Amino acid sequence: MLATLAQAVVNGLLIGGVYALVSIGVTLIFGVVKIVNFAQGEFLMIGMYISFFLASSFGIDPLLSLLISMPCLFAVGVLVQHFLIRRVLALGDMPQIFLTFALSLLLINLALLLFTANYRTVQTPYSELTIHIGPLYFAVAKLIAFAIAMLLSGLLWLFLHGTDLGKAMRAAAQNREVAMLMGINPDRVFCVAVGVALALAGAAGSLLMPFYPAYPLVGQIFVLMAFVAVVLGTLGNITGALIASLMMGIAESLGVQFVGADSGLIVVFVMLLLTLALRPNGLFGGWAR
Amino acid sequence: MTQSKVGRPWLWVAALVAVALALPLISSPFALDIFIRVLLFAFIGVAWNLMGGYAKQLSLGHAAFFGLGAYTSTILLIRFGISPWIGMLAGGVVAMLASLPIGALCFRLRGPYFAIATIATAQVLMLLFLKFRDFAWGAEGTTLPNLGDAPLMMQFDSKSAYYYVALALLALGLAITYSIEHSWMGFYLVAVGEDEDAAEAVGVDTTKIKRHIYLISAFLTALAGTFYVEYIYFIDPNTVFSFNISVEAALVSIVGGVGTLWGPVVGTVLLEATSALLQSWFGSGHGGVQLTVYSLILIGVILWRPNGLIGLFSDLYERLALSGSSRAKEAPLDG
C-alpha cells in the first residue's frame, strides 16, 4: 500500500517536471509581458513534432534534438512577440486573450492539416527501460526528462539572477515604467522572455517524445495542467510555478491511482477552483522571481 | 443629440425585419438550417455580450448555462413529461441560480484569472454530467422523443417554425439589450467595463451590477440551450457543455463589435458565412482547413480592428446615408 502510494508520488513527480517547463513558460510571459499565453501548449506540440521529424528522418535522439528544438522555438517566440503580441499590448484583456487563443487554434489546425491527427511516436533504446531503487520503479525516459527539466529550470534561475538581461527582465516584470526609465528596452526584454518561454515549452516537447505520442491536440492537455499550476503557484512567480507543477503532477497521479483512471481531470479542475476560491493569489503571492 | 433617432435607422431595421420574416418562404431546408444556426448563435452572442461586451467580464464558460438549460428542460420533458416551453423557463431559472455561486467565486478575480475560472466551471459541469448516469444519462446522452408535430411541446413539422422561434429569441435578446443600453443600467455596465474603481467612486455597486447582468446573461443563454436540443433532438454533455460554444459566444461579439447592439449579429453572420463558404470550397473532410482560415481571420480582426468590425459598418453607413455627427456612432452610449 505504501509502496503503491510512493510509486504514484514518484510517477507524478517525474511528469510534474515536464509540466513545470510548460508552466514556467506561461508564468514567465505573464510576469514580464503581462499577458496569458493560451497557446503555450501548442509550442510544446511543435517541439514534439520537430523532435519526431529529426528522429524519423535523421535518426537524431529526441534528447539531442533539444539543441535544435529549443533555439527554433526561441526564434519563434521572438517573432510571435515582435509581430503579434506587441500589437495588442496596449489593447486590454480581451484582444490579448483572444489573440493567443486564436494562435492556439491556428497552430492546432495547421498541425492537423500538415501532419493529420495520427499519433506519432519515437522509439529510443531507453523508451521502455526502467530502473529499480528499492521497491520503486523509475522509467528511465521520464527520469531523464525530469532531470533535464530541473536542469533547465536551474539555468533559467541563474539567467534571471546572474545576467544583466535576466535582471532586466525581472525589473521589467516588477515595474515596467521604472525599468524603462533605467534604460531597459521593453521590447527586447519581452522578445527574450517570450523566446525563453517558448523554448522551454519546446524542450518539454522534445523530452516527452521518448515516452509520449505527438499529435495536434497534445498541447491542450499539458497546458491545462500548466495553467492550474500557474494559478496555484501565483501568476508571475516562477518558483511557485515549479513547485505547483510538481504538486499537480503528484495530485493527478494520486487521483488516477486511488480515485479512478478518468478522474485526473476532475482533480485538476477542483484544485483550480479551490485555489481560486480560497487563495486567488496563489500559494505564494508576489511577483516573478 | 443627433437627428439619427428618427428617419433612416428605423427604415433599415424595418427592412431587416421584413427580410428576416420572409426568409423561410424562399429558402431551402439546407439554407434554413444555416439561418437557424445563425439566429441561435447570434442570440447566444447577444446574451454573452451583455456581460462580456458591455461590462467586460470576459466569460469563456457560458456553455455552463447553455448546458444547464438544455439538461433542465430535457430532464423535465423525459422524466416528467413537462413541455419544453416551461422547461425552457425552468432551465433559465436553474442557470440563474448557478450564476450566483459561480459569480461569487469568479468576480473577485480580474482579467485572465476570471476567464480561466469560467472555463474551469464549465468543464467541471461537463465532467459531472459525464459521470451522472442516474438522472442525466451520462456520457452517451440521450435522444429526445419525437412527438411529431407538437407545437405545445416545442416540436414542429416544418423547419420554418424553428426558424421563427429562434428569430423570436434573438428579438428578445436584442430588445433586452436595447432597453438596458438606454437605461441607467447600460451606463453602469459600461462604467464597470471601462474602470471598476472609477465606477465605485461615483456610487456604482460594481458587485451588484455584475451579479445582475450575469443573471440575465445566464438566463438567456439557457434558453438557447433548450432550443438547441429541441431542434437537434439530442443531448449529451460533450455537445451542450462544449468549450466551442463558450468560445463562439464570445467570438461573435469580438469579431462583430463588443458592447454594441448589433455587434453579435454582425459577427455571427460573418463567421457563419465564412464557415459555410469554407465548407463548400474545402469540404468538411480536410480536417483543419476551415478552422485554420477561421483563426487567421480572427487574428486579422484582433490586430486590425480589436473593437470588432461593426465600426467598419457604421462608417460605411455614414458615408452612404450622409447623416449627422459621426461621433455619436462611435460612442455607443450617448446621453
Add this chain to the structure above:
Amino acid sequence: MAEALVVRNLSKRFGGLRAVQDLSFAVRDGETIALIGPNGAGKTTSFNLITGYYSPDAGSVFAFGREMVGLRPHEICSHGLARTFQVARPFGKMTVLANVMTGAFLRNRSMEVARSRARDAIEFVGLAAKEHTPARDLTTIDQRRLEMARALTTEPRLLLLDEVMAGLNHAEVDQAVALIGKLSARGLTIVIVEHVMRAIMAVARHIVVLDHGQKIAEGRPKEIITNQEVIRAYLGTGYRHEASGGDARC
C-alpha cells in the same frame, strides 16, 4: 460648527512600508482644507483610505457622524463623499455627457433627470461645448474637469480633490481656484491635496502637513509656511524660510 470629517489614528502599511501612521485630523462642515506634503507622504493613500479603496490597519473615519471604515467605495459615495483621482480616470468609451450622467444616476435613475443634472455639472466646469466628445479624446485638463463634474453629480457634501491643479498654467489655476470657491460657497466641505502654493493659500482655511505618513504640522496657512518642520520636510535641513507667497510651488 459640526465636523464633516473626522479622521482618527488612521494607519496603513504595505509590507514593510508604513504609508500612513496614526493620522488624525478633522474638517469642519463647509470648510476647505488642504492636505500637503512631499511626494510619497501618504496623501493619496489617505484619500484611498477615507474613500474605501484601502482598508486601514487601524483607526477610524467619521463622515457626517457615520463610520466609513469597512464600507465599500460606492457606499461611501452614497453617504456624500466624492473624490477625484490624481490621474483622471474617465470612462473613455463614453461621451462627456454619458460619463457625467453615470454619476447622476446615483441619486435618480431617470434618464431625463440624470441628463439635466449632468448638463448642469458640465456647464459648471466649463465643458458644455464638448458634451458629445468621447472622454478618451479629451485633453488631460478637460478630463480633470470631467472628473469633477462627474463627482459633483453624485451630490456630495464632502469633496476630495487629488492634485487637480497639477500641470495647470497661471490662468488655469485661477479658474480652478474660482471653481473651488463657488463650490465652497454652495456649502461643500472640501479637502484638497495640492502642491500649488498659490492655490492652497487662496482656498484653504486650514492646512494639514504630512511627511512619511505622519502628520508633522497643522494650522492656518500663514503659520504653516513659516513652520520649520514643514520647510525641512520639503527642502531638507539646509534651508530656512525667507519670504512668503508668490508662485512658489512646494
